[in-house]
Amino acid sequence: MTTLVDRIPAEELLAAYRHGRFPMAHDDGELHWHDPDPRAIFDLNTLWPDERTDRLMRSGRFVIHTDADFDEVVRRCADRDETWIDARIKASYQELHRLGHAHSAEVCEQGTLVGGIYGVAIGGAFFGESMFGVNNAGKLAFYALAARLQRQGFMLFDTQYINPFTQQLGAFEVPKAQFLKILAAAIDLPVRF
Secondary structure (H helix, E strand, O other), X not given: OOOHHHOOOHHHHHHHHXXXXXXXXXXXXXXXXXXXXXXXXXXXXXXXXXXXXXXXXXXXXXXXXXXXXXXXXXXXXXXXXXXXXXXXXXXXXXXXXXXXXXXXXXXXXXXXXXXXXXXXXXXXXXXXXXEEEOOOHHHHHHHHHHHHHHHHOOOEEEEEOOOHHXXXXXXXXXXXXXXXXHHHHHHOOOOOO
16 A cells, blocks of 8 residues: 555646656666756647558557556556656556546456556646557557647646657657646646547
């Protein structure tokens, strides 16, 4: 059982997100707050799957859900050789999920979870945290999540840091000052996940 000292209080975590900060566990065993400059984001107005991924999504081979197995998505995202997701991070986001602020998209093939992504929603801002996938299932979860954010009227899809994979998906960097302006407008939008 997780106690309060084993997780970041939800109010503290949400306040940090509202100011563009997020936690990561480091190799030293400590939680560190990150506030990158520049910041990596996706443009929801131009975020569409490539032809191959679109075909896979429509093939009927996969079943895509949201918030059906949040805890397992987080666990699978953490299940790698190097991870910033420790027990405190897991417990913190599970609490945010319980309170309705953290969400996931899951991809199943023949009843088995094969891909997923999770993050935090505040107003019209979604902060992508981590994803996993077998073969291209992670991309399917990503695009399913993006489509939901588009339908619901979200303004910001944050990916925090850029890497070759997120860049391939369409991520780009903006200066911190610009990110904070977009963030301020997004969190005030009256939209729901």
